[in-house]
Amino acid sequence: xxxxxxxxxxxxxxxxxxxxxxxxxxxxxxxxPLWGFHRARLQxxxxxxxxxxxxxxxxxxxxxxxxxxxxxxxxxxxxxxxxIRGYSARQSHDCxxxxxxxxxxxYARTKITDGVRLHVCRQRLSHNxxxxxxxxxNRLEQVMAASxxxxxxxxxxxxxxxxxxxxxxxxxxxxxxxxxxLETPRLDYCGVxxxxxxxxxxxxxxxxxxxxxxxxxxxxxxxxxxxVFMCNSVFGVWPVKxxxxxxxxxxxKIIEKLWQPLTALGYAELYV
Numbered sequence: 001x002x003x004x005x006x007x008x009x010x011x012x013x014x015x016x017x018x019x020x021x022x023x024x025x026x027x028x029x030x031x032x033p034l035w036g037f038h039r040a041r042l043q044x045x046x047x048x049x050x051x052x053x054x055x056x057x058x059x060x061x062x063x064x065x066x067x068x069x070x071x072x073x074x075x076x077x078x079x080x081x082x083x084i085r086g087y088s089a090r091q092s093h094d095c096x097x098x099x100x101x102x103x104x105x106x107y108a109r110t111k112i113t114d115g116v117r118l119h120v121c122r123q124r125l126s127h128n129x130x131x132x133x134x135x136x137x138n139r140l141e142q143v144m145a146a147s148x149x150x151x152x153x154x155x156x157x158x159x160x161x162x163x164x165x166x167x168x169x170x171x172x173x174x175x176x177x178x179x180x181x182l183e184t185p186r187l188d189y190c191g192v193x194x195x196x197x198x199x200x201x202x203x204x205x206x207x208x209x210x211x212x213x214x215x216x217x218x219x220x221x222x223x224x225x226x227x228v229f230m231c232n233s234v235f236g237v238w239p240v241k242x243x244x245x246x247x248x249x250x251x252x253k254i255i256e257k258l259w260q261p262l263t264a265l266g267y268a269e270l271y272v
Contacts, residue, residue: 010081010096011081014137018139020049020077020079021042022077022135023041023076023195024073024074024075025062025074026073026233026267027066028265033266034196037195039055040198041193046095051095062076062099069101072102072103073234075099075100076098078095078097079095079097082094105234105270108272112239116155116241117241118154118169118242119153119157120219121159122148123145124141125159126162127162128189132189132191133187133193135192161189161191164218168191172194172230172238173191173196173197173230173231174229175200175230176226176227177225177227177228177251178225178226181213182211185214185215194232196236199233200212208254210257222248226251227250227254229258237259239252
């Protein structure tokens with residue numbers, strides 16, 4: 001055990017209470033291909049959390065950093081400032097901001113060509129409509145779920161809520177295909193409204209004439225689907241080949257169509 005240095009008072013609420021939010025943004029050749037979606041979610045989230053943040057100034061800082069680190073991940077943390085002890089935020093609505101760069105990840109191409117394996121996590125997601133959809137700093141449920149994964153047999157974890165509905169992956173969103181329609185879980189009680197999920201719903205699916213519906217999904221529905229895939233703004237889209245011990249049907253044509261615009265944006269560079 002190591003004693004931590006004193007935490008700057010302005011970050012106390014982020015460390016103690018998870019009072020803030022974050023974005024992890026892919027930058028390729030100096031361009032963040034999904035920045036518009038990240039910016040929109042950031043704006044909506046700080047409004048819902050009632051944190052005062054100048055998003056225009058934050059955007060300037062982000063774009064400047066993106067030109068300096070042309071191929072990287074940039075993580076933005078926005079937290080409510082204040083070192084006052086206690087949960088109440090009545091005396092603090094201002095924010096502190098951190099931007100940090102990380103190397104680009106790389107993935108095996110077989111995750112696209114062959115598909116990935118999902119472990120059904122024992123850890124469940126609690127209902128909280130006030131926080132549903134926000135990528136806030138309280139990620140302990142995901143930490144516990146991810147600790148269940150073994151890399152030798154699972155690529156990602158599938159998380160259900162307390163009622164048994166399918167919600168998302170530990171760090172991704174899920175879509176299923178049924179009768180030519182994309183279906184993705186409703187996120188009105190829990191879950192993160194991922195940027196790639198939004199991009200698929202608002203643009204990518206429309207570009208290939210695929211209707212999309214938000215629905216309550218059960219595990220049984222996912223197991224019987226015509227195809228299942230996971231997505232996030234860093235790795236793109238992964239077809240699912242198994243959930244637990246059950247094999248899943250795959251639709252290579254839909255995955256290929258979804259990957260065409262992602263390849264144009266540079267996502268294929270992440271795969272070896």
